[in-house]
Amino acid sequence: MKRSIEDTSIVFIGAGNLATNLAHAFYRKGFRVVQIYSRTEDSARTLAQAVEADYTTSLENVVPDAQLYIVSLKDDALVELLPQIVAGKGKGLWVHTAGSIPMDIWKGHVERYGVFYPLQTFSKSRLVDFHEIPVFVEGSSDEEVHFLKQIASALSRKVLEANSEQRRNLHLAAVFTCNFTNHMYALAEHLLQKHGLPFDAMLPLIDETARKVHELSPRLAQTGPAVRYDMGVIGKHLDMLADEPEMQQLYRLLSDDIHRLV
Amino acid sequence: MKRSIEDTSIVFIGAGNLATNLAHAFYRKGFRVVQIYSRTEDSARTLAQAVEADYTTSLENVVPDAQLYIVSLKDDALVELLPQIVAGKGKGLWVHTAGSIPMDIWKGHVERYGVFYPLQTFSKSRLVDFHEIPVFVEGSSDEEVHFLKQIASALSRKVLEANSEQRRNLHLAAVFTCNFTNHMYALAEHLLQKHGLPFDAMLPLIDETARKVHELSPRLAQTGPAVRYDMGVIGKHLDMLADEPEMQQLYRLLSDDIHRLV
Numbered sequence: 001m002k003r004s005i006e007d008t009s010i011v012f013i014g015a016g017n018l019a020t021n022l023a024h025a026f027y028r029k030g031f032r033v034v035q036i037y038s039r040t041e042d043s044a045r046t047l048a049q050a051v052e053a054d055y056t057t058s059l060e061n062v063v064p065d066a067q068l069y070i071v072s073l074k075d076d077a078l079v080e081l082l083p084q085i086v087a088g089k090g091k092g093l094w095v096h097t098a099g100s101i102p103m104d105i106w107k108g109h110v111e112r113y114g115v116f117y118p119l120q121t122f123s124k125s126r127l128v129d130f131h132e133i134p135v136f137v138e139g140s141s142d143e144e145v146h147f148l149k150q151i152a153s154a155l156s157r158k159v160l161e162a163n164s165e166q167r168r169n170l171h172l173a174a175v176f177t178c179n180f181t182n183h184m185y186a187l188a189e190h191l192l193q194k195h196g197l198p199f200d201a202m203l204p205l206i207d208e209t210a211r212k213v214h215e216l217s218p219r220l221a222q223t224g225p226a227v228r229y230d231m232g233v234i235g236k237h238l239d240m241l242a243d244e245p246e247m248q249q250l251y252r253l254l255s256d257d258i259h260r261l262v
Numbered sequence: 263m264k265r266s267i268e269d270t271s272i273v274f275i276g277a278g279n280l281a282t283n284l285a286h287a288f289y290r291k292g293f294r295v296v297q298i299y300s301r302t303e304d305s306a307r308t309l310a311q312a313v314e315a316d317y318t319t320s321l322e323n324v325v326p327d328a329q330l331y332i333v334s335l336k337d338d339a340l341v342e343l344l345p346q347i348v349a350g351k352g353k354g355l356w357v358h359t360a361g362s363i364p365m366d367i368w369k370g371h372v373e374r375y376g377v378f379y380p381l382q383t384f385s386k387s388r389l390v391d392f393h394e395i396p397v398f399v400e401g402s403s404d405e406e407v408h409f410l411k412q413i414a415s416a417l418s419r420k421v422l423e424a425n426s427e428q429r430r431n432l433h434l435a436a437v438f439t440c441n442f443t444n445h446m447y448a449l450a451e452h453l454l455q456k457h458g459l460p461f462d463a464m465l466p467l468i469d470e471t472a473r474k475v476h477e478l479s480p481r482l483a484q485t486g487p488a489v490r491y492d493m494g495v496i497g498k499h500l501d502m503l504a505d506e507p508e509m510q511q512l513y514r515l516l517s518d519d520i521h522r523l524v
Binding site: 017074075076079100119120121122123125126128132133134158160165166168169170171172173174175176178180181182183184185186187188189190191192195197201202203204205206207208209210212213214215216217218219220221222223224225226227228230231232233236240241246247249250251253254257258260261 | 439441459
């Protein structure tokens, strides 16, 4: 009897933002998510209930016979707990989801291993569609790569291979495009709130700034006082930030840096 | 005979990114764009041809009998050239499009004046749809405000009043949400190119980061190593940027600042 890829039994180690989104995505595609582990009972139970899985808060109680173990913990925790995590469960395929941890971290601990890295920002409160999310896989052998590609292709139409060196650069670039970008939104919100203005007014601008780089290189898409070296406006803006020293310093550095890249 | 708002005759002083987008938008809505002034003949002619207007490179030859003059120049140029720009054309309604220039700059030069500020990023090579763009207007009298709102409503469904103080804060916030955000994209592109990786891999992340803040406040939307204080990842990333001192400094400051705002 031919078994389909969706019969793969999956255990999640971790129930954070990424694990929550990924477990939901697998569940919706008909995969068998059999168990969720989290140190925090509430997180484990919430995710387990949503995807009809069991849960545990004890690593010793993680089932030993799953086909795929997806470990999605804070990097430090993964590194520290790894021997405990895999103990007695060496038959399965083990993957982590971290941009900045090399695949070789598994070496010597389990036989079949790899990385399953969906490049996206994940929050528990917002479940995303995986269809357009690039998933970068890496595996300890061609067989694992092939299997991870099949699994990933069930969720996304953008499945790619990346080695650990490439993945850590993708991750670093993602911190700039996502986390630092989001911080720019947060600083704008802070400023607008202070002056009783609605953050909503920024949304069409945020959307267009994002859309624009689908067509134009970011360097060509740049506008505003820094790129046209409008020192009058830059000076006024720095004055307006006199009572926000962190924002003022960032404004100055970012304006200089925009100019450096022109 | 009742005249419609689209009969308004408009002259553009300036043919840059904003003027180009705005002139096209008015033209498409059936307004009479009668003349384009630009110091650069090529810019003046290109825009004039596109919107079936005359053009000139000499301020003296700007027609004196238009109903609406839209001045869209670099801030320094507007301030410096203002007396020359308006000379002999005091009958029309004069507006500028600058976020950081107060309306009062017109005072004593012309009788009817105001500001027409579409909050968006504009490039000549990408004509945008004005329908969702917030347009903030300000006028020297209720009559001018009413008229500018009518004009703006022909283009956008989001027409709002803002005084000069509010507008300069909107502009400053926009520099963060747009120009500095775009610079984050540019830095990511730089990094990826250096390692032979495609910037396209970032687009789904860029889109989701933008979409997310339609639903969640940016502070709640934040993810990544800085907000979860993942010092292991932060340390690795700083090491990876050892040969990019500007990016390394920005990485450090932005990570600290994300933490400050949590």
